[in-house]
Amino acid sequence: MTKLRDWLIAAGVLLLGRGSPPAPRESRPRIVAPGEPDRRAENIVLFLFVLATIAAAAFIAVYALDRLSHQTQWLGLAIGGAFALLALAGTVIAHRLVVTEELVEPYPEDSPDAQDEIVQIVEESGSRFTRKRLVTVVGAGALGTIGAALLAPAASLGPLLHTGELYRTTWRRGRRLVDEGGTPFSADAIEEGTFYTAYPEGADRELVGSPIVVVRLPPAEIRDRKDWAPRGIVAYSKICTHAGCAVALYRKPTFAAVQPRPALVCPCHYSTFDPAAGGAVLFGPAGRPLPQLPLEIDRAGNLRASGTFSGPVGPSWWGVRMGKARS
Amino acid sequence: MIRRIVRFLDQRTGTAPLLKKSLRYLFPDHWSFLLGEVALYCFVLLVLTGIYLTFFFDDSVAQMTYHGSYRPLDGSTVSHAYASVLHISFDVKAGLLIRQTHHWAANVFVAAIVLHVLRVFFTGAFRKPRDLTYLLGLGMLMLALLEGYAGYSLADDLLSGMGLAIGYSVAMSIPFVGANLANLIWDGPFPGSSSFWPRLFIAHVLVLPVLIGGLLAAHLVLVASRHHTQFKRSARESERHVVGIPAFPGQAPRSIGLMFWVFAVLFLLGGLVQINPVWLWGPYHVGDGTNGAQPDWYLGWLIGALRLVPGFDLTIGHYTLVPNPFWGGALFPGVVFGILILWPWLERKVTGDDAFHNLLERPRDNPWRTAIGVAILTWVFLIFVSGSADRVDVLFGIDYATQIWVYRVAIWVVPLIALFVTKRVCDELVAGERRR
């Protein structure tokens, strides 16, 4: 019982006490400027510390219980609030509880003497060399070549020199067009006024050469490569030739007299391609038309590629016009 | 008690003199000198929250069928990386808070750096002997842009995946070497091999943070060694003498207070305002696209530039010299950073002023620098705003194609107007002061 009372008294002294008097030391001139105490500010700071403690404890409690709706919001409020309260306390201390001295000090200068000595040391150290420039140049050559040698394995990161893969696509003559689920597209399933995404049967879909977009137009409206469009069904690479996004938009006019013609549009920078004119660019920053895939209808009535793309798929590079798309 | 600690330290490290000097190191007092610190504290929080996230993230882009806590994606084909981010957001306690705080910190980090660079530029703080410090800072800005881009791309969601495709296309568009460089980074054509994701991960969690940290350390050492610049407020400030508040006791509670304020703002945002809800965007697939895909704000200037350039590839016969994305995606930022990097040297050459400068100028005190700076800023800002022209069409009905044409003219005309107006305003303000 008395032990408990002793502890309570000790706690009270700690919290409310004036702290220990400064230890007597030899009288030394003050370094830090003196300032008046501000008990009110001190009380505010204490209060803020207590609130911050409560907020931080609340964070721990909310985290451990993990039962509240809007859990993330409560967690954020608790820890954010704790920091804000501490920050406020720091601000009060900065303005009211420490002295804001304004002192003067010289800016550093550079040191010409030390600079001279360094130059002297270097020059004197090299005084035993008779052909300084030659040694320096040949030495630099050796070090530089070692540097190049150490950098050389970076070329293993990828096919630095073999850009031929960029012409390859998974489409070849006879490949069937299938949908997301792997079902082949029959020519009858393709209707006008809408669009379909197709993939090559049996191939990796996550390559830029794989996804194509298929639309059907009245055969009379097709202006280019009519023999690539059986019954007016045309297919284009779905990867924009500007910056590689999927050309996932299709617009079709409900009333052609006043509305724009059908077009494939890319959502990134709005490159717009004309499916009736070999994928020609109608609007936007694309520098090449959308590569077209020639189609044919097999005996079962399903759509197949009758060749490979009219050009390499995907964004342009220095060699994009120097080769054909290959299977 | 304090005496015991200090004696322990000095006996073992010999740093008492240095520590004593540091405690009384002077900080010139102006609110705009705190902006660099704001960026610093954002970086600290980025590293701490980032380390936490690495304990849960799976850097594999191999595909799997999702059956996790977010029901709408049940049965979808997603990458392990994407699934791990969903796991952090939905299952790890406080995971979403840490993730969102991390992303908000990245956005605010770059904003703070930009504000800090603006302050440094318009007050002339980059002049000798601080030109090296300034270059280190620009290096950090460039790395921060790359670091943020890599970070939000790691989640492999639809939005950031589209952004990676665009980054790939910009790399491809570099004349002569683009395809080779892109092949190297991605280990083959887009979307790259299974090595690409671990590369992106290591770049984001190790290589770039270490580089930024190293530049940061050098930057801070140089700032301290040359001492901070100051405005001339009274007779006491001069090129030879710095007036300021000592680190201890005056500046410490301000800086520590600022650190807690930054943490408070970031954690409050991280808990209260949703950012990058990747479960809503869905996973990235090469054949998928969504409308309204945008990069994080600090890359918005590039999407604007990419949209403004008219549609052409520059060719010589069959050789494609300059594919379209190069102008907006590579040359434009190259020019802007080039101007920023060369500015101290350019200014010295044009003005012939080769002296040391420890005193800052108010923007109005150097009208040409301020005017040219405002003009360049206006140029970049207009290009940045043009990247939102599609949203403006949706919200206000102003035709997109018309906006693009207006911007194509405005980005050259308006900065010139801004140049002359700013110069005039500066001159008038200074003249007004002299009259008084």
Added chain:
Amino acid sequence: MRAVVTLATAVAVLLLLPAAAAAKDRRGAALYAANCASCHGLNGQGVPSATPGVNGVDGQGPPLRGVGARAADFYLRTGYMPLANAHDQPSRKHVVFTEPEIRALVRYVASLGTGPPVPTPHPGSVSAGLRLFTDHCAGCHQAVAQGGYVTGARVPPLTDATDRQIAEAVRVGPYLMPRFSTKAITPAQLNDIVAYVGYARHPDDRGGWAIGHLGPWPEGAVTWLLAAAALLGICTLLGRRLRT
């Protein structure tokens, strides 16, 4: 006695029904003539080229023969129609017709040839709908149906649309939107898409204030207008201001 009264009532109703129906048809025809005929033609045959009409407004519009109740119900209940100018993009606006007027008009348009009825969506799978929506819709309408832009048109957000209107729009393909028949999107798949759009109206926003579900735009706005502004303010609180 009761049986006689019931019988008499039944006979009366049966005799009056055609009259009521005829009245409704006349009302539908009258509304059509007043509001639609100048662009869609007297019997829904369409007006192919701009024809000067009342009040200097040129009439021009597609035929309505065979579009059925489905299209009419969609265009009228969204306020897309009537359209002031044939060159405008139809957009959601205040519906000028009353409920009985809409029903009469729908009936009338449906009578202009055989066309599909008004659909009734049923509950579907949100997860299947998410995949379908991503494949067919998100490119224009955005991943969580917030709308967007396609060259030449604004794409509306779907948050104000009813389930029935979603189902109608998918089949009708209004304005520049593709139309998806039952071959392209089966009825079960349509239910899934409707279910997903329903979810997208109030998606999982456990991260906090969703700021419009538009991604980096509002996030950038918050970064500058909230965070940077607050931190700038805090800096002025902690540091001195320059007084000249």
